[in-house]
Amino acid sequence: MSPSSLVATARRIAAESPLLLVIDEFGKNLEAIRDGSDADPYLLQQLAEAGQGTGLPIFVVTLQHLSFDDCLSGLDNVQRREWSKVQGRFEDVSFVESAAQARALISTVFDVTDSALRARIDRWAKPLASEMAALGVAELADPAVVASCYPLHPLAALVLPELCNRHGQHERTLFSFLAGAHPSGVAAFLDSTKLASRGPLPSLGLEAVYDFFVGSGSLNIASPRQSSRWSEIATRLRDAHGLSAAQARTAKSVALLNLVSTSGTVRASRQLLGLAGRGVDAALADLERAGLVTYRDFADEYRVWHGSDVDMGVRLDAARQRMSQRPLVEILAEIEQPTPLVAARHSATFDTLRVFQRRYAAAREEVAPLAAPSAYDGTVLLVAASEAELPALTSVGGHTTEPEGPGAKPVVAAIPRDVAALDEAGREVAALASLLDDPVVAGDRVARRELSERLSQARSVLDQARCETFGSQECRWVLLNGPKSGERVELSPGRGSSPVSAAADLVYSHTPPVGNEMLNRSELTSQGAKARRLLLEAMIERGNSGVDDLGFEGHGPETAMYRSFLLRTGLHRRGAKPFGPPSDAGLEPAWSILADEFGRSTGERVNLAGVGDCLQSPPVGMKAAVVPVFITAGLLAFRDEVAIYEHGTFTPVLSPEVSERMVRNPAHFDVKHFANTSGGRLMVVEALAERLGIAARGGGRSQRVSNVLAVVSSLVTRISRLDNYTRRTRRLSAGARAVRDALTTAVEPDQLLFESLPEALGFAAVGADAPDCEPAAAVASAVGGALDELESCLERMLEDLLARLLDACGVRSRATVSGQAATLDGEVLDPEVRAFVLALANDSAEDDRAWISAVATVVARKAPAEWTDEDRGRFDRELPERLAAFHRLVALHFDRRADGGGPFDPLRVTITRPDGTEYIRMVGVDARRRAALETALDDVLATTASITGSDLQAEQSLLALLSERLLPPDEPAETLSPAIGLPTESDPPARAVADGAGLSTGRAAGMLGRAANG
């Protein structure tokens, strides 16, 4: 039966006789509406109007347990407004049962037939009634009333009416408690409790009421304001484990009192809880310690419930009011960030993920398209107004000069037909969210939790509303900056993200083929980043080597990246110029951007971050992670034409570490193009390349290259290898000094080659337009000469130092000096002289250069390569003094030996190994033992001659054997020092001296002092 026929029927009946329509349990109808069924409030309104307008006697009475408002509390605003209109046709007749009435009702349930029991009940009731009186509970101050409620404890009788009144359906639950078969109900209690003939009467207390109503969850919680408190209390008790019986009983009593009390006498005060039985105090103390209940001083009340004093309804209304004043777009932008949108079809077609950022916009708002560094490929504007006018575009940041020209990332506007649902959902979320910041709410845990729940619910409503409002079919879709001249393009709605894909097709028409999912991204995974680092390193170090797969082995991600992006597209190939323009036509637009940008940099430097931005912008839209690989391929392809600068400083070589920094911070790098040298400049470059023997980098080995960068890189690299002495000394020809200074201060390669270097050598600068340069060969020769001088500077100084030292000693070979020093064998104690003597004695030096370096280092306390001219001056001054001291020591040494043993003729014995290493020792014979020793030798020689057959052979054999004994067995030459007495830890100098000439170390020092004085 349709609503209209129902109304018609009612009218017909009423025309005959008055019609009274009673709808019981109308709450169910209202619940159905709240749960989303489409029951029609309009029918009720029509019925009401049918009675009012026509004067027909139609009366509609609905019965429900809660007021309309409470029943409809879950509805949204529109529905609620609708219902309040209907309710306006009716009159509210509220029925509120008083607690006394309820108790009267309770008392009628119990019928005590046993008179003895009746007397016991009366005796039981009397003290309880007076205690209730003392507590100020007037309703239960009468013993008769208390007795009439038995077996309910008066506290249970006190809270029951309020509990039922507040939480439910009155008698329905009250009576199911009193008479139902529920295990925590009264009937079960009466059945199961044995009545002892004496002692206190058992009664049903607060905990039983709690178990029935809260524990079993049988109460109907209609109002959200109540429900939060309810669920909090129930949850806390449910989660409390290990309570004793008394503790559990007390906790439940407190919980129940918390539920029904608002203020006044019915609250969980110590006094009132004391009525519940013995042991309450101890239980309360335990519960408080366990943190399950807290005592609220100001209210003299124990609470399980932390409680909230915030009147959410009032505050929420105020917040809704505030939100209704503000523009919708502002509210939406504040409360949510719509998730980005993938242009699905486009992404699949081009194998490149295009993601559009989404944001809310007002009608006619001015919007700036995204600039290139953004990871998003475009913007979708969700216009928060129906049938609105289009937003306007402002200029783009970055390199694009035309405000709406190509290069700007696309902006798509979605203009919905209807925003009513979005409007309402948005404002509700905003109102709830704003309350969370309210300091009163922020300080109230319970209110905060309730608010959060409601907020998350409201947010899901908003999500739904957004999806529906901006569904592709629900909107008009317009690309605001078309590819031709920033024109507007209407997009066909299609399905899903189809309009955005259409926009991406138009704008990103030159999407490059990358063919590797791991690389073709805005941001790499850590595994992808590692693979790309290996790829870049291999491109730089092995790109020219001609090995397969850049030398990668296996099928790792770096191999896949190489094959799909570099090899397949032809960016890298075998041959003289392995990096170059791609053979894959799809990459051509990107390559020409690169070539154009590099070409543009002839006049001034071009920043690499800008080049990357161009590549990432339409129409190419290369993904950010691909850009470094592509640019590196370009830099390698143009390596002899394009110079790289880091933080403004010329970087001669693109090394892997430079590349690492470039990937991180491309903005720190600039490039400049040096290709087309001609005329005089070309002559200079060619002459230099010839004189310096510079081959093309990466090209054929014998092929000479005539370009600025190859020459400058070679020069800078050679200069950077110079030692610090050469970098600082003034002991150079004026030309070499000038070339050195020009090279170390050079900033610009072309200025260096054509201005500073020629000028440093006394030639004129070579202008960019000079047709020729006559002295080109002379310039090149002078530069080459200066470089040779610089590179041999340290070597020449060391030669000079050696010559000085040998001159001063009056000998021709260092071996002589070494040998003399070796005889002093640890006899020197003065640390400075000792170090000098040990350095002279050093026979592990590979050559003269190493030997003089070590000696010079000891004298100057600084290695010659680190010297300044002052250090060299000091060496020249100090060397004679050191040598003088050394020579005095040597003389002293021989004197001393002579003193101790008469005539003494030292001999220097040099033994040369087959490999050329030499072993030197001073030897001598003590004159006092000479005769005895010679006799011994003759004996040995005679014995030996009997073996060898001749005296000569005997002498030679013995000499050879002795020589071998002097050499330590099977040791390389470098470790011979122990044999010649270089002090070591295992052969301490003090002992060597004591064993030798019988001199104490103290005396040696003393003699050194004397000798120096004398």
Add this chain to the structure above:
Amino acid sequence: MGESGAPVRHICGISGGKDSSALAVYMRDRAPQMEYFFCDTGAELPETYEYLTRLEVILGRPIVRLNATRGFDHWFEVFRGALPSPQMRWCTKNMKIKPIEEWIGDEAAVSYVAIRSDESNRKGYVSTKPNITTRFPFVEDGVDHAGVLRILEDAGIGLPAYYEWRTRSGCYFCFYQRKAEWIGLSERHPELFDRAVAIEQKVLQDAGVDGDADFGDRAMRGRQYTWSGGETLVQLRNRRDEILERHEAALSRTTKTRANLPLIEALADAFNEEDDTEPCTVCAP
């Protein structure tokens, strides 16, 4: 040669400090195939670089410079301006441990570590890699502090010049440096101190006044914005007199309790008294 016949490498790390330098000299004649290496951060004190060249000449062998091309400045750029700190010691990881282990590779090697016989309870960097065995020649042969000084004197190279004002080798801006050492840096190498100030200022500026303004996505706990705890270098320099006064007081206390102490030891003790944070065992062995 190893027992299996495969070549065993002998390696000796040099920190630029006295002990490891003395060990290098000590091993010069004992292990002829010794490979000497130095982890260059690119930010060592000029005294250290000068000293290394001196040592190279005396050793008659090159000292291999590890990560010569990827020093502090490189990693600072790569890490986009995050200062290393005791909590985030990327410096040690990237410039010391990784390069060493990469350089050693998987070949069998004997690593010689310069722990002296009088400090055998100290731990140096001992690699956990299974192919590396560690030896402590000074402990084995009983070479103590005096022995180390003697070795360096005999070799004619003496001590690195920074020992006049600093107890350890390492980066000029090492965050394990004591306050008085920072003051020392500002007086001996004002240009390096200014560079440290500039690095710190850049970090502070990038991080924004309130902390992580621009570093949101890279923010991590324990991030440090200043080199020296609790203050910027500029503030530290402004407290110069106060810091030096404390340092002098500590120095005089130390020398009073232990007579005839060489300056280098007194300095170390005084620094320890002022501040006992554990230094980096890799950078300052």
